Amino acid sequence: MLRALLEAIVMLLVIRAAWKVLGSVITIASGPRRTTATGQPLAVKLVRDPVCGTFVSPDSAVSVKTRRGTEYFCSDECRDKWTHEHAR
Numbered sequence: 402m403l404r405a406l407l408e409a410i411v412m413l414l415v416i417r418a419a420w421k422v423l424g425s426v427i428t429i430a431s432g433p434r435r436t437t438a439t440g441q442p443l444a445v446k447l448v449r450d451p452v453c454g455t456f457v458s459p460d461s462a463v464s465v466k467t468r469r470g471t472e473y474f475c476s477d478e479c480r481d482k483w484t485h486e487h488a489r
C-alpha cells in the first residue's frame with residue numbers, strides 16, 4: 402500500500418522532470434525569435450550607407466536590392482552614386 406503510493410509519487414516526479422526538460426527545450430527552440438521581437442524594442446538595427454558611411458535605419462533608408470542582398474542608403478543621391486558605380 403505504502404510502496405504503491407511511493408511508486409506513484411516517484412512516477413509523478415519523473416513525469417514532472419521530463420515535462421520540465423521538454424518545456425525548456427521548447428522554450429529554447431522558440432525563445433530567440435521572441436526575445437528579439439519583444440525583448441529589445443528600443444534597439445534599432447542600423448545599417449551603414451556604403452557611399453558616405455552614415456548609419457541609417459532600414460525602415461527609413463533608401464534601399465536597393467542586389468544579388469548579394471539589400472544595400473541601404475541615407476539618400477537618393479547616395480543610392481544613385483552607388484548604383485552608378487556598381488552598374489558595370
Ligand SMILES: [Zn+2]
Nearest residue numbers: 450453475479
Ligand atoms: Zn549617404
